Amino acid sequence: MNKIIEYLLPPQRSTVASEVDSLFMFINVAGFILFAGIMLTILIFVIKYRRKSEDDVTPVITHNSLLEITWTIIPIILILIVFAWGFRGFMTLSTPPPNAYEIQVKAASWLWEFEYPNGGTTLNEVFVPVDQPVKFIMRSDDVLHSLFIPDFRVKMDILPNRYTSIWFEATETGQSILYCSEYCGSGHSAMLATVHVLSKQEFEEWLETGLEVDEDMPLADLGRQTYTAAGCNACHTLDGTDRIGPSFLNLFGSERTLTDGRTVTADEDYIRRSIIDPNAEITAGYPANMPSYAGRLSDRQIDGLIAFIKELHD
Amino acid sequence: MAETSKQTISIREYPVDEHPDKNYLNHDKGILSWLITLDHKRIGLLYLGSITFFFFLGGVLALLLRTELLTPAQSILDADTYNQIFTLHGAIMIFLFIIPSIPAALGNFFLPMMIGAKDVAFPRLNLASFWIYVAGALFALFSIVTGAVDTGWTFYTPYSTETGTAVVSMTLGVFIMGFSSILTGINFIVTLHKLRSPGQAWGKMPLFLWSLYATAIIQILATPVLAITLLLLIMERVLGVGIFDPALGGDPILYQHFFWFYSHPAVYIMIVPAFGIISELISVFSRKTIFGYWAIALSSLAIAFIGFLVWGHHMFVSGQSELSSVVFSFLTFFVGVPTGIKIFNWVATLYKGSIDLKTPMLYALAFLFLFTIGGLTGIMIGALSVNVHLHDTYYIVAHFHYVMMGGTVIALLGGIHYWWPKMTGRMYNEVWGKITCAVIFFSFNMTFLPQFVMGSQGMPRRYFNYLEEFQGLHQFSTIGSYILGLGFVMMALYLAYSLFRGPKAPPNPWGARSLEWMTSSPPTHHNFEYTPVILHGPYDHHQPEHEFRMGLVSESKETHG
Numbered sequence: 001m002n003k004i005i006e007y008l009l010p011p012q013r014s015t016v017a018s019e020v021d022s023l024f025m026f027i028n029v030a031g032f033i034l035f036a037g038i039m040l041t042i043l044i045f046v047i048k049y050r051r052k053s054e055d056d057v058t059p060v061i062t063h064n065s066l067l068e069i070t071w072t073i074i075p076i077i078l079i080l081i082v083f084a085w086g087f088r089g090f091m092t093l094s095t096p097p098p099n100a101y102e103i104q105v106k107a108a109s110w111l112w113e114f115e116y117p118n119g120g121t122t123l124n125e126v127f128v129p130v131d132q133p134v135k136f137i138m139r140s141d142d143v144l145h146s147l148f149i150p151d152f153r154v155k156m157d158i159l160p161n162r163y164t165s166i167w168f169e170a171t172e173t174g175q176s177i178l179y180c181s182e183y184c185g186s187g188h189s190a191m192l193a194t195v196h197v198l199s200k201q202e203f204e205e206w207l208e209t210g211l212e213v214d215e216d217m218p219l220a221d222l223g224r225q226t227y228t229a230a231g232c233n234a235c236h237t238l239d240g241t242d243r244i245g246p247s248f249l250n251l252f253g254s255e256r257t258l259t260d261g262r263t264v265t266a267d268e269d270y271i272r273r274s275i276i277d278p279n280a281e282i283t284a285g286y287p288a289n290m291p292s293y294a295g296r297l298s299d300r301q302i303d304g305l306i307a308f309i310k311e312l313h314d
Numbered sequence: 315m316a317e318t319s320k321q322t323i324s325i326r327e328y329p330v331d332e333h334p335d336k337n338y339l340n341h342d343k344g345i346l347s348w349l350i351t352l353d354h355k356r357i358g359l360l361y362l363g364s365i366t367f368f369f370f371l372g373g374v375l376a377l378l379l380r381t382e383l384l385t386p387a388q389s390i391l392d393a394d395t396y397n398q399i400f401t402l403h404g405a406i407m408i409f410l411f412i413i414p415s416i417p418a419a420l421g422n423f424f425l426p427m428m429i430g431a432k433d434v435a436f437p438r439l440n441l442a443s444f445w446i447y448v449a450g451a452l453f454a455l456f457s458i459v460t461g462a463v464d465t466g467w468t469f470y471t472p473y474s475t476e477t478g479t480a481v482v483s484m485t486l487g488v489f490i491m492g493f494s495s496i497l498t499g500i501n502f503i504v505t506l507h508k509l510r511s512p513g514q515a516w517g518k519m520p521l522f523l524w525s526l527y528a529t530a531i532i533q534i535l536a537t538p539v540l541a542i543t544l545l546l547l548i549m550e551r552v553l554g555v556g557i558f559d560p561a562l563g564g565d566p567i568l569y570q571h572f573f574w575f576y577s578h579p580a581v582y583i584m585i586v587p588a589f590g591i592i593s594e595l596i597s598v599f600s601r602k603t604i605f606g607y608w609a610i611a612l613s614s615l616a617i618a619f620i621g622f623l624v625w626g627h628h629m630f631v632s633g634q635s636e637l638s639s640v641v642f643s644f645l646t647f648f649v650g651v652p653t654g655i656k657i658f659n660w661v662a663t664l665y666k667g668s669i670d671l672k673t674p675m676l677y678a679l680a681f682l683f684l685f686t687i688g689g690l691t692g693i694m695i696g697a698l699s700v701n702v703h704l705h706d707t708y709y710i711v712a713h714f715h716y717v718m719m720g721g722t723v724i725a726l727l728g729g730i731h732y733w734w735p736k737m738t739g740r741m742y743n744e745v746w747g748k749i750t751c752a753v754i755f756f757s758f759n760m761t762f763l764p765q766f767v768m769g770s771q772g773m774p775r776r777y778f779n780y781l782e783e784f785q786g787l788h789q790f791s792t793i794g795s796y797i798l799g800l801g802f803v804m805m806a807l808y809l810a811y812s813l814f815r816g817p818k819a820p821p822n823p824w825g826a827r828s829l830e831w832m833t834s835s836p837p838t839h840h841n842f843e844y845t846p847v848i849l850h851g852p853y854d855h856h857q858p859e860h861e862f863r864m865g866l867v868s869e870s871k872e873t874h875g
Contacts, residue, residue, distance in 0.1 A: 008770040020699045024770075027697065031690035038661060038686060042679065045664040046671070051601070056668030058602040060856050064662075068609060071658040072651060079647035082697050087640055089699025094636045143473040144566060146631065146706060150772025153703045157632045159567070160472065161560030164633045177781070181706040181774040183466050185473060186393045189777035244393060287394075287478070 013176060013197070014152035015169040016092050021153075023085045030078060093154065096167035100135035103128070107158045107180065108141035108291040110187030111231040120211030123296060124193045124231040126178070127210065128170060129203035135167040141291065146182035149195055157182055170197040186244045186287060190234030219300075223308025226301045230293065238312060245286055252310045256283045271306050323512065324867040325847045327860050330821045334834050337739065341839040352437035353839065357444050358423030359737070362730075364451070365419055368410040375403040377799055380761075380792040386782050396778040397464040398479070404467030409488050410451055412722055413580065416587035417533075418447070418498055420729050421526045423737060425502060427830035427837065428520050430511030430846035435504040439497055447494035453487030456480075466776060468577070469544075471558035471569040475551050482551055485544040492537045492544075495583070499533030502526055511829070512866070513848035520828045520852040521610050525590025528614040532579045532586070532621065540576035543569070570632055574625035582621040584718060586614050588685075588725030589656055592678050595728050596660045597853045598826045599675035600667030604853045606659040613652035620649050630701045639698060646696040653689055657682065672824070673747030677728030680755045684720025688713060691766065706776075709769025712762045720758060727754070727805075734812070735819030739836040742812035746804065754801040760794030822859070828852040832863045 005025050012018055103126065104115040114126040128134045138147060140160045148155040152168040170176075180191035198206055217225070227233055227248075235244035254266050259282045264270050273281060275297065278290035297305075338355045348356055378399055382391045391399065422440065426433050434440050457463055457480035465474040465481060474481050506527055510519070547569070549555045556562025558569040589610070597604040604610065626634060626642030660682065669675070691713045695701050704710065735741055764787040769775075773784050780788065822831040827850070833842055844865035850857045 008767060010772050016699075020703055023697055024694070024700050024703075027690075027694045027700070031693065035686055035690060038657065039683060041661055042664065042682060045661070045667070046669050046679070049600070049664065049667050049669050051668045051670040056601060058600070058667050058855060060603050060854075061605060061662075061665070062603060063606050063609070067662070068606060068655070068658075072655060075651050075654045079650055079693065082693060083644055083647050086643060086697030086699045086701070090630075090636070090639070090643075090702070093699060093702055143476065144470060148706070148772070148774060150703070153699075155631050155702050155705055159560070159633050161565060162633065177772075179772070179774045183397075183470070183473070183776040185464070185477065186397065188397075189393070189774075189779045241388070242392070243388070 010150040012151075012153075013170055013172055013174070014154070015171060016089065017151070017153045017171075019089045019092065023082070023089060026085065027082060093166075096135045096165065097133045097169075100133040100167050101129065102135050102137060105136045105138040105147065105158070106141060107138065107145035107147070107191075109143060109145075109184055109289055110180070110191040110234050111291055112147075112178070112180075112191070112193040113296060114193075116207065116211070118207060118211075120207070121296070122211070123229055125196060125229060126193060127196045127198055127203060127206055129200050130170050130173050130197050132200065133167055133169045135165055137163055137165050139163055143184050144182045145180045145184050145191070148179045148181035149176055150179070151176035151195075155181060170195075173197045173199055173202075185289065187234050187289075190231075190243075192234075217304075219304045219307035220311055222301060222304030223306070224304075226297065226305055227308060230297060230301075232305070235290070240314075245290060246283055248309050248312050250313055252306075252312070256281075258282060259284050259288075268306050271309060272302055275302055275305065323847070325864045326867050327863050328842075328844050328865045329860075330832065330863065331834055332821060333818065334838055336838060337834065337836045338839050339739070339836055350441065352433070352441055354422050354426050354433050354437065354440060355737075355837065355841075357440050358419050358421075360444055361414055361422060361447075362419040364447070365411050365415050368406050368451070372403050372406040372411055373799065373802065375399050375406070377795060379403060380795040382778070383780070383788045384792050386780050386785055388779065391778075393778045394464060397776070398462040400776060401463050401466050402458060405454065405463070405484065405488070407718075408467055408580075408584075409491055410454060412584045412718060413491075413495060414447060414498075415584075415726050416591065416722065416729065417502070417526055417529055417583075418443070418494075420591070420726070420733065421502065421529075421587065422498075424733065424830050425505060425523060425526055426509070427833070427841050428523055428828055428852075429506065429509055429514055430829050430842060430848070431505065431509040432840045432842070434501050435508055436501050440501055443494045443497040443501070446497070447491055450487045450489075450491030450494065453483050453490060457483035457487065468573060469547060470573075471547065471550075471564070471566045472560060474547065475559045482548055485547055489541050489544045489548075492541045495533045496537045499530035499537075502530040503534070511846045511848055517607070518848050518851050519611075520590075521593035521604065521607070521614075522587075522590035524611040525586050525588075525593070525614050528618040529583050529586045531615075532583050532618050536576045536579040536583070536622070539572065540580070543572035543576065546572070567629070567633055570629050571625070571634075574628045575622075578625040578628065579618075579621045581717070582617055584722050586617060588681070588722045589614060591725045591729040591732070592660060592681055594826075594828070595674050595678040595732055596663050597855075598732075598824050599670050599672055599678070600664050601670070601825060601855045602663055602667035602853075603851070603855060604659070605662035605665075606655070607851070607853070609655055610659050613655050616652040617649060620645065620652070624649060627696060627701075630698060631705050643696055643698045643701075647693065650689065650693055650696075657686060657689070671748075673742075673744060673751055674728045674732035674824075676748060676751045676755075677724055677731065680751065681721060681724045681728065683755075684716055684724060684758065688716030688720055691716065703772075704769060706774055707769035708765040708773045708775055711775050712765035712769060715762045715765070720762075724754075724758075727751075732824070733830075734809070735823050736830060736835050736837070738813055738816075739819050740812045740816030741819050741823065742816055743808050746808040750801055750804045750808070753804065754798060757794050757797035757801055761791050761798055762794075764788075764791045764794075825855075825859070827854055827857070827859070827862055829862070 106113040115121045138158045140158045145158040154166045154168050156164050156166045176195040178193040237247045240247050240249040257263050276294045279288040282288045461480040463479045463484045546557045550557050556564040558564040624646045627646045630639045768787050819835040847864045
């Protein structure tokens with residue numbers, strides 16, 4: 001039985017996971033017993049009471065009070081148990097401990113931005129310490145999004161007009177996937193992030209050094225790293241196929257026809273403008289829905305992206 | 315005033331004219347005689363044809379989606395097309411197919427017949443309902459042609475106010491179709507109150523009618539809220555009035571409250587009529603009095619009532635207050651109780667019955683299997699803490715397909731096979747019927763069982779691309795959906811064959827006891843050439859069949875004593 005539950009659910013990597021899973025298991029087991037009982041009864045009746053002749057006479061049984069009270073009371077007891085159990089877990093999920101480490105989360109179509117108390121930010125990656133309650137305080141830049149980390153059993157919608165929050169306490173180091181689970185348009189299924197759970201010491205070290213961009217890295221390598229870290233890959237491919245935005249392959253130096261009919265050459269300056277103020281000069285045929293990276297990428301990261309795109313030719 | 319007036323009526327048996335020259339199908343001829351018909355039976359068939367068309371359309375879209383999901387990355391569709399197709403699949407299946415399916419098609423045809431009436435109370439209104447439905451459907455089709463819709467069938471704001479697609483014409487279409495639903499509901503309620511035959515007390519109505527009655531109440535009370543919501547959405551998009559969009563000073567959660575205030579009761583508009591069909595099938599094919607008539611009848615009304623108080627369970631992680639979530643979760647579980655009571659009553663009806671596994675009965679048993687899974691997984695997602703994990707994953711997708719397709723569609727198929735001889739005057743091939751039912755049952759499970767697993771593992775819904783670890787389950791599900799599609803093609807073939815070559819149907823091929831079987835197959839224009847008088851309940855299989863064919867000897871013979 002445990003094997004089945006382990007297969008059905010993601011690994012338990014937060015303190016609330018086991019409580020949620022035990023209720024999941026209880027409902028599955030109780031439900032299965034109930035289901036199997038009903039199906040078995042039907043099977044027995046269908047075999048035993050199959051029609052033997054066209055003249056079969058059946059008894060008139062209109063009701064049976066004792067039976068009916070039984071099958072009303074037992075489900076009521078079961079649902080009250082399930083309700084109370086689910087309520088308890090929900091209270092845990094919605095009551096962050098006062099000492100929680102707070103991270104600001106900004107969701108936009110389609111990227112995740114995480115800001116740490118020291119002012120540093122990361123894109124589409126979040127680093128958290130193990131065995132320490134962490135609280136995400138979340139808001140959206142545009143439409144509804146929802147933050148979902150299956151390994152932690154947490155999920156909450158993110159709204160443009162108010163803060164929502166979730167909290168969790170990771171129980172082991174490693175990586176977990178973070179999804180957007182509220183439909184938000186073309187890039188919805190690409191709006192993913194990685195949760196890195198670090199040991200407390202590693203986390204402290206990371207806070208000191210990890211947030212700084214490696215200035216010594218060659219520009220094109222920095223660009224390649226930024227391409228995935230900033231989530232460019234959600235919309236822009238490297239192999240020439242169109243996803244949501246134009247592919248980066250053979251982009252540099254090409255003539256772009258804009259939605260207003262003008263043509264521009266995709267030079268360094270155009271690519272930079274397209275990162276800082278993307279919707280000002282949209283290539284015809286593509287949606288104007290890229291978020292601005294002004295303030296989200298350093299100048300050197302933008303330089304890196306340009307160098308990276310320059311190299312992408314057949 | 316105090317004088318008692320006693321009414322004496324004489325009744326006699328009216329034997330059925332097996333194959334009358336004139337029936338409702340050849341009563342009038344020509345395409346116009348169908349398009350402006352006031353005959354509830356013909357209107358029922360017009361609906362049946364329309365919903366079949368839209369089910370086919372929605373089904374093809376579903377197969378396109380499943381094909382795209384064969385691979386984790388892009389294969390046959392791009393992201394925007396995928397998003398438009400899942401939106402259209404949902405919107406078509408819900409607003410154009412499943413809401414009108416059982417009540418408007420089978421309900422229109424059989425509600426008047428089951429009470430011995432010649433038609434519904436307002437035949438012209440009934441025709442108007444159909445054409446309003448067509449007008450709404452045209453708006454929906456128009457928006458597919460002019461830029462499609464990519465919001466999901468829920469039209470959540472602020473996305474739906476900001477996206478560049480044809481949201482206004484689509485919501486206008488749904489708005490118009492709402493009136494069709496409301497008018498049909500009013501028509502049914504008045505008909506049931508005013509046109510029942512002599513002797514047919516409320517307790518002698520077939521349970522299908524109780525379920526239609528409960529459905530009609532929800533249609534009248536809930537649909538106007540949807541209309542208001544969609545109108546506000548249109549106002550926001552067209553006139554820029556800030557209601558739901560925070561950029562204009564509105565609140566997106568308000569939209570969700572409005573939307574689910576209709577759309578949760580709408581779930582019962584879809585499933586409660588199915589309960590009615592199952593009650594008919596189980597009793598007739600067990601040739602046995604239904605167990606717990608009043609429990610089944612009143613639990614439909616109980617579900618209709620509680621169904622109005624649970625909409626917030628769609629919003630546990632939306633940002634609504636935790637207290638509301640707790641209250642909504644508590645109330646939600648109480649829908650499970652009357653639903654469970656129904657299932658137990660149906661099973662108890664089988665006890666000591668004379669069970670004949672004809673095709674409609676196989677569908678009824680398939681319904682019990684699939685709907686029970688749908689119901690129990692509903693308990694799972696009603697539980698607050700588990701819901702947080704499962705919300706907006708494939709678990710939800712699997713759950714509502716088990717309820718809507720495993721429940722409503724399977725019951726609809728059972729109902730179509732059960733009443734096919736009455737509607738068309740022909741029998742279908744029983745062997746092909748059973749084979750197809752088995753194909754649909756197994757392939758349905760193959761399609762949707764893996765989705766429970768994917769959802770539990772954390773696969774979010776409405777995902778165009780997905781992680782590679784889910785590919786095996788997605789492919790299994792897609793292959794299941796192809797077989798499911800094949801099952802429906804098989805059904806279309808043998809039913810079409812039956813229509814032209816099937817053997818002529820007797821008036822009462824299943825040995826049923828309700829009134830629609832006490833006239834010819836197909837029925838005459840006026841259903842009955844006399845005023846039926848009801849002596850027994852609709853499931854009194856222990857009473858001789860001829861006592862169910864009683865009618866007034868003469869309409870005006872009454873004496874005062």
